[in-house]
Amino acid sequence: MDINVPQQLVNALWLGGLYSLFALGYALIFSVLGLLNLSHSAVFACGAFVGLYTACGDEVFTTTCTELDRPIWIVIPAAMIGAGIVSVAVDRVAFWPLRKRNAPRMNQLISSIGAAALLVNLLQIQFGAAQQRFPFGSIPNDPVSGLPVVITPIQITALVIALGLMFALRILVKRTRLGREMRTVAFNERVASLLGVNVDRTYMTAFFIAGALAGAAGMMYGLAFNSMTPFMGESVSLKGLTVIVLGGLGSIEGAVIGGFLIAAIEVFSVALGRSDIRDAFVFLLLFVILVVRPRGLLGQGVEDRA
Amino acid sequence: MTTLLQIKELQVSYGAIIALRGISFEVHLGQVVSLIGANGAGKSTTINTLSGLIKPRSGQVNFEDQDITGWRADRVTRRGLVQVPEGRQVIAPLTVRENLEMGAYLRRDKAEIEQDIQAVFDRFPRLKERHHQKAGSLSGGEQQMLALGRALVARPKLVMLDEPSMGLAPLLVNEVFAIIRSIKEEGKTILLVEQNARKALEIADYAYVLERGQIRHHGPADELRQNEAIIKAYLG
Amino acid sequence: MKTLIRTIVVLTFALVAVVPFQVQAQDGGGMGAWDGCPVPENLPEEVTIGAVFGLSGNIAAYGEPQKRGVELAVAEINEAGYLGEGTTLIAVFEDGGSDGEASIAAMDKLIAENELAAVIGPTLSAQAFAADPIAAENGVVVLGVSNTAAGLTTMNEDEELDQFIFRNSLPEANVIPNTITKSTEILGLERVGVIYGNDDDFTLSGYDAFADALEASEVEVVRTETFARGDVDFSPQLTNIINDDPDAIVVSALIAEAVPVVLQARQLGYTGPIIGGNGFNSPALFAQGGEAAEGVIVGAAWNIGSPSELSVTFTETFTEAYGAAPDQFAAQAYTGAWLVATAIRCADSADSADVREALAAIVDYPTPLGSFSFDETRNPVHEPVVQIVQEGMFKLLTEETAAQAFGE
Structure with missing residues (x-):
């Protein structure tokens, strides 16, 4: 049984890019809010559908979209901004009221699950449950020629955008005023406000950025796999959680490394002929990491997150 | 003398428990004013109400003749009242330098911020040595210096210090007060909340004594140091 | 007497009400x-x-x-x-x-x-x-x-x-043998790769039926791959299958997974027949799959064509x-x-x-x-169909349509 190693590497690499991109938003919110925002996967789906609506207009409500009304380089930012706004709305509706009352973290977690269900249902009412896709040829789909492996422009684009956004986020958190601000709020809201930080605004900014990252991931998914439903976030949701637990909660680099690692394990467990126990490999690794290194690969403990 | 801060009949309660029963006091420009009292007398409640962390039930806070009662904490800081919180509370996951940069969060004048940070480093050479370390890895004394430095970088009109000597070894307490004195000598206005009454009265121009949410005594610090009742209760 | 008249009136109404429907039904061939x-x-x-x-x-x-x-x-x-x-x-x-x-x-x-x-x-x-x-x-x-x-x-x-x-x-068990027999006969299949969803009753029983039918038709299964419901990326499995150069890829999947499987197989350069179970039998296959769906073969209980x-x-x-x-x-x-x-x-x-x-x-x-x-x-009895996607439609699979699709 021979394995097409170069092709499987390509498969792993770009899938890893997608996982990482999705997990980044999780990681960012965890680092600022100190909690898992389980509505992230719903925001991800919202991003894809905002993109679809931007691309096709009202057509999407009735039939399959067959033609792009707007160019793809407008559609992607629109999806990011749309998902960012949805994400901020989630913060205001699902988290802010609880935060004001100092509600326990668990309540906020539950509230985020509620927000996810609500968003998915709204999407379903608006767009229906059937699969949707971007019009054929939205983005060149023929493999790049002259290579020994099959890699399509969308895969390259997704990987480049994913890596670019990860890099940008890292710079933002580690090197900018906004990054310091977010890390300070993450550490202690009270101290942050005594330094002049408008904490609510910091939350909104963080949620916007996380939402925009989810939106970008949703667009990439939509374009690459050509299958979007309001429930598209469900399968990624658990992957994303695994990625950040593996990488270290709230660690940007951890989210990236975790994403690529999980993609590689998935792809190579399949490549080695065990697609039937692929998920078992992933969760076995997760289990081992949690036992050996409970903070995850790059986690530095709660005091030090972000 | 210019009145910088004026508090009138400030009342604060936590549910049914009344923490401040209508206190009034003033801080003049360039003064060091101490608020002393036992644990639970309402000192920290006062300072946190001034900072906007606690909303008063009634009363008024005027700063430079502007009513800032009930303002949100970040607005109060923006207005120039900067608190150095109790227990130092440096931002542990940020480096020493990043902590100072957070002190200058509201300022945009990059070049001057850098000067001020260097000035803090000159004042506290130990912070300079450790500028790349995480603040959480500093010793208690170093953290107090960093907290003070962070407040100074904000260029406050009024520095409010909440129990700066708390939890420090006696030798370090002396060092901290030496620093506060040097800040005073630069002409900064300081509101000092302190349990260590002896030290507080040494450094202050004027002092108020809080007991169970009310001001029991007040007067120039020199006078209060001679007051029999105070000597008995706080300096004995 | 009164009762009789009433009965006649009622009967007439009933007749008037029923007759046009019957005519209509016969005219339109409706149910x-x-x-x-x-x-x-x-x-x-x-x-x-x-x-x-x-x-x-x-x-x-x-x-x-x-x-x-x-x-x-x-x-x-x-x-x-x-x-x-x-x-x-x-x-x-x-x-x-x-x-x-x-x-x-x-x-x-x-x-x-x-x-x-x-x-x-x-x-x-x-x-x-x-x-x-x-x-x-x-x-x-x-x-x-x-x-x-x-x-x-x-x-x-x-x-x-x-x-x-x-x-x-x-039941898949009735549709699938027919699909495999006809496809083998017309396309001359010798070796195939199989991919199926292994966590769903529908796709599992579909897989079993395919496996039995392939064995009965003496077609060699060179590789079997699985996926889970909700998966979107099938490239690793398909890379494996395509690497073995099969005559056809047999898929047991619901439509949500069927479409990406087809798209990704085509993207990886596979141009041969893709044989699907009942789950493929949906207009979504064309709407979502577009050109990639061409050459997909589906057994079904019903055909829109x-x-x-x-x-x-x-x-x-x-x-x-x-x-x-x-x-x-x-x-x-x-x-x-x-x-x-x-x-x-x-x-x-x-x-x-x-x-x-x-x-x-x-x-x-x-x-x-x-x-x-x-x-x-209490199981249904009626004739199943075998279809092939051509020019965005399901057509019946024949020597002719097969030749058009795969250029024999």
Whole structure:
């Protein structure tokens, strides 16, 4: 049984890019809010559908979209901004009221699950449950020629955008005023406000950025796999959680490394002929990491997150 | 003398428990004013109400003749009242330098911020040595210096210090007060909340004594140091 | 005398009401032309049937067309007075969700709140295994219109309970052997790669049927890969299969996974036949798959391109009513509602036990699925089809269409 190693590497690499991109938003919110925002996967789906609506207009409500009304380089930012706004709305509706009352973290977690269900249902009412896709040829789909492996422009684009956004986020958190601000709020809201930080605004900014990252991931998914439903976030949701637990909660680099690692394990467990126990490999690794290194690969403990 | 801060009949309660029963006091420009009292007398409640962390039930806070009662904490800081919180509370996951940069969060004048940070480093050479370390890895004394430095970088009109000597070894307490004195000598206005009454009265121009949410005594610090009742209760 | 006149007047009205419908039915070749039973006389004003379909979540892609199929049939039945003058058929829908528990809850609710002549559904085989026994224990006949897993109508230890469980959806086990035999014969398959969803009753029983049929046709399986429901990336599995250079890729998947499997196989450079199970039989394959769907071979209970008169009429009416073409799920649900109505008509009773008897007795009933009968285990009997996607349509698989698709 021979394995097409170069092709499987390509498969792993770009899938890893997608996982990482999705997990980044999780990681960012965890680092600022100190909690898992389980509505992230719903925001991800919202991003894809905002993109679809931007691309096709009202057509999407009735039939399959067959033609792009707007160019793809407008559609992607629109999806990011749309998902960012949805994400901020989630913060205001699902988290802010609880935060004001100092509600326990668990309540906020539950509230985020509620927000996810609500968003998915709204999407379903608006767009229906059937699969949707971007019009054929939205983005060149023929493999790049002259290579020994099959890699399509969308895969390259997704990987480049994913890596670019990860890099940008890292710079933002580690090197900018906004990054310091977010890390300070993450550490202690009270101290942050005594330094002049408008904490609510910091939350909104963080949620916007996380939402925009989810939106970008949703667009990439939509374009690459050509299958979007309001429930598209469900399968990624658990992957994303695994990625950040593996990488270290709230660690940007951890989210990236975790994403690529999980993609590689998935792809190579399949490549080695065990697609039937692929998920078992992933969760076995997760289990081992949690036992050996409970903070995850790059986690530095709660005091030090972000 | 210019009145910088004026508090009138400030009342604060936590549910049914009344923490401040209508206190009034003033801080003049360039003064060091101490608020002393036992644990639970309402000192920290006062300072946190001034900072906007606690909303008063009634009363008024005027700063430079502007009513800032009930303002949100970040607005109060923006207005120039900067608190150095109790227990130092440096931002542990940020480096020493990043902590100072957070002190200058509201300022945009990059070049001057850098000067001020260097000035803090000159004042506290130990912070300079450790500028790349995480603040959480500093010793208690170093953290107090960093907290003070962070407040100074904000260029406050009024520095409010909440129990700066708390939890420090006696030798370090002396060092901290030496620093506060040097800040005073630069002409900064300081509101000092302190349990260590002896030290507080040494450094202050004027002092108020809080007991169970009310001001029991007040007067120039020199006078209060001679007051029999105070000597008995706080300096004995 | 007065009574006689009244009777004549009533009869005349009844005749006037029924005659145009019959003419229409014959003209258009619509449903209800079956005259095996007379117009019933003893039915109450309202006869209620229940329907448990997955109307939320991923599964709504199947549940929605099913609901539409039933609604269309009920509207036609009432318009035509198929159950007699003054009797209205009412369908009560419950959301069966996407798992067994939700369907059990839906079934419980339907039975508790209504006097039911029959229940149609639930959508998935796994849900039917969970919820059908509840109907049977309450003496309510249940007709599956999309359950294709093996053994569904003989699931209970107690054979008496089984008597209440019917389906009109051809089991994969009936469709698939036909698909494989015809494909092997026409395409000359020798070695194939297989990929299937291993966590779903529908795709699993589809896989078993494929594996048996391939063995029976002496086709070598060079590689078998699996995936899970909700997966979107199948490139690693497909890379493996394509690497082995098979004559065809055999896929057992629901439509949500079927489309990306096809797209990604084509993207990885595979141009050969892709043979799918029942799950592929949906217009979504064209809408979502586009050019990549060309050359996909699907066995099915029903084909939108079927030339039969009833099928063409159904397709037209459905498209007119909903602005979208029906899929097999809609066709089977539509047929299911007509089957139940016919059983009610023939039983001349809304009592589920009577309806059960009448349903079991249905033979050679003309439907969009073809001439329809139930066998002795209450499974459907009708001719399946083998289709190939060409120019964005399902066409029947022949030497000719195969040659066009794969340029023999």
